[in-house]
């Protein structure tokens with residue numbers, strides 16, 4: 001037995017391989033179930049008790065040597081003739097988000113999250129709209145001067161097809177397809193033919209909100225908007241509702257929040273008034289409900305719409321709207337948001 005072990009020790013020290021396959025052959029020859037070393041372990045059972053200690057030590061030594069030799073031969077071929085192993089799924093996203101999110105996406109996601117906590121789900125609609133969804137169903141009759149408030153881009157000179165001027169069009173699509181209760185928000189991009197400046201752009205983003213059910217009142221609207229303002233701008237934020245006009249709501253209002261830059265004392269962002277307007281809102285006009293097949297004798301509801309750019313500018317004290325569209329990395333890399 002001892003002789004056999006010595007023989008194998010010598011053999012293994014001299015053995016060599018030229019590629020991975022030969023290494024595998026060696027492993028099978030020595031270490032597989034029927035391999036030379038394993039067979040010796042089987043024979044070990046019949047070694048007389050008084051020799052077991054000595055033989056056992058040598059046998060273990062042999063096994064370790066063989067294993068080491070095979071491991072080291074394997075390692076040589078892994079680094080030379082083998083390509084590095086490919087990750088199993090090349091389409092898998094890298095861990096973590098490379099870069100940072102766009103500030104408008106951060107704020108949009110925050111708005112979705114804030115309303116999500118009080119039961120609002122998210123729906124989106126098309127950016128290319130027809131006259132009915134963008135205007136007529138919302139109580140803008142043809143030739144109505146309110147249409148001029150929203151300088152519209154028409155598609156291919158067709159007055160029926162246009163780029164939506166607001167996300168209110170998604171209210172109509174939603175009410176046409178769903179009966180109350182409806183509690184949804186609609187984020188999206190909108191388009192108006194405006195000259196680009198620090199305060200206006202021809203492309204911007206809105207989030208629209210809609211809540212229709214039995215017994216929904218203006219008090220519900222006010223409470224919902226107050227909750228939103230405090231979640232978005234901080235617990236100390238105050239709100240103020242001013243009467244306004246929109247064709248699709250009656251009564252209509254505009255909501256201001258206390259300026260979070262000067263704390264309401266007055267600065268050039270709030271034009272020294274202490275207040276900044278952030279959204280339009282109101283009780284959905286009964287004829288809009290009827291236009292969408294909802295019985296206005298049973299149901300009431302409120303709607304609101306806000307500009308994401310405006311809210312982001314206030315939140316991060318950004319003074320020029322054009323920065324959102326230029327994608328200058330020096331601007332973008334300042335925003336790190338979890339959402």
Ligand code: DAH
Pocket residue numbers: 165166167168208209246249279280281282302303304305306
């Ligand atoms: N669609 C309006 C705009 O773009 C904003 C708005 C006002 C939306 C009042 C509403 C609302 O839902 O109730 O100027």
